Amino acid sequence: MNTDAPHVPVLLAEVLSALSLQSGDTYVDATLGAGGYLRAARQTLSAGGGIAHAYGFDRDPEAHALNADLASADDVTLIRRPFSEMVEGLGDHGVNAVNAIAFDIGMSSMQIDTAERGFSFQTDGPLDMRMSQEGMSAADFINTAGEEEIANVLYQLGDERASRRIARAIVADRPFTRTSELAGLIRRVIGRSEPGKDPATRSFQALRIHVNDELGQLDAGLVAAERLLKPGGRLAVVSFHSAEDRRVKNFLRDRSGSAPAASRHQPLAAPSCAASFEKPAKAVRPSAAEMARNPRARSATLRSAVRTAAPAWGAGIEGDRT
Secondary structure, three states: OOOOOOOOOOOHHHHHHHHOOOOOOEEEEOOOOOOHHHHHHHHHHHHHOOOOEEEEEOOOHHHHHHOHHHHOOOOEEEEOOOHHHHHHHHHOOOOOOEEEEEEEOOOOHHHHHOHHHOOOOOOOOEOOOOOOOOOOOHHHHHHHOOHHHHHHHHHHHHOOOOHHHHHHHHHHHOOOOEHHHHHHHHHHHHOOOEOOEOOOHHHHHHHHHHHOOHHHHHHHHHHHHHHHEEEEEEEEEEEOOHHHHHHHHHHHHHHHOOOOOOOOOOOOOOOOOOOOEOOOOOOEOOOHHHHHHOHHHOOOEEEEEEEOOOOOOOOOOOOOOO
16 A cells, blocks of 8 residues: 555545534544545544544555554544445444535545555556455456447446447456556547546546445445434535436435425425425535645535434435436
C-alpha cells in the first residue's frame, strides 16, 4: 500500500457543517478510507467534552491498517463491513440509533494511487478493482461475461457510447490480466481522446462500479442510515458520479415528501408514509479554491438532510428517476 499518497477529504468543512456535531453525539463514518472525516469529527468536539463514540465502516482491509491508531482509541470502533450492513454492524456493538452519519462515495486516494489494486490505468497493475479484496475481480468479469453483458455495464454505468464496439473487442482479444492491456485496447477501439480525458476513463469507472456493486451498496446504505438516525439526526453524503448523486437526490426528495410531480397531467402519487427527512439542504459543490488544491474534488456533490421523528419507510428506492 502506498501510504505516501495524498489523502484529502473533499468538502470537509461543508460536511462538518451539515453534520452539526454536538458534544456527546454518536457519529458514524460510513466510508472510513484514510479516516479524514472521522479524525476531523473527533477534533471538532475535542474542546467541548468530546464525541460519545465514533464508528468507522470500511470493507477494505487496507483502510483498517491505515487507521490502526484510531482503532486503539477508547472512543472509536472500526468495523470491517460494507456500509450497506451498518444496521447489523452497529447492532453487534449494541447500538441501534446514532446522531450523525457521513458517506464519501467512491474510491479513496489510497485505492487510486496503489497500482497493485488495479483501479487506475495511469500505472500498470493487475486488473482487480475489488474494494474488499474478495470476490469477483474486474479481470474475472471481462474474461467470462458475455459480450452483451459487458456492453450493458459499460453503457449503463460509464455512459460509454462505444460500449458495443469495446465489448466486442474485449471478447475477441481476451483474456486480460493487466490494466495497461485493457486500457490499450479501449484506446485503440475509440481511436481518439477527449480533451483532458483518457478514452479508457468511462470503461474503467463502469467496471469498478459493477465489480463492487456500488449503486446497490449506496441504495442499501441510505436505507440503513434512515433506520439508524435519531430524530434530529444529520445525514451528509458526498458523491462523485451522476448516477450516485441522482440516487441520493431522489432518496432525500422522496423521503422528505418533496419529490416534484412528473407533470401536471400525470402527477406522482402522494407519499404513503410520513416524511422521514426534512426538506434536503441545497446541494453543495466544491469551491474553485478547493478544486485548485485538490483536482479530485471537481466532480463532488454534497447533499444533506435532517431526520424527522417519523418511522423509516423501508427498502424502496427509485434511484434512476429524474
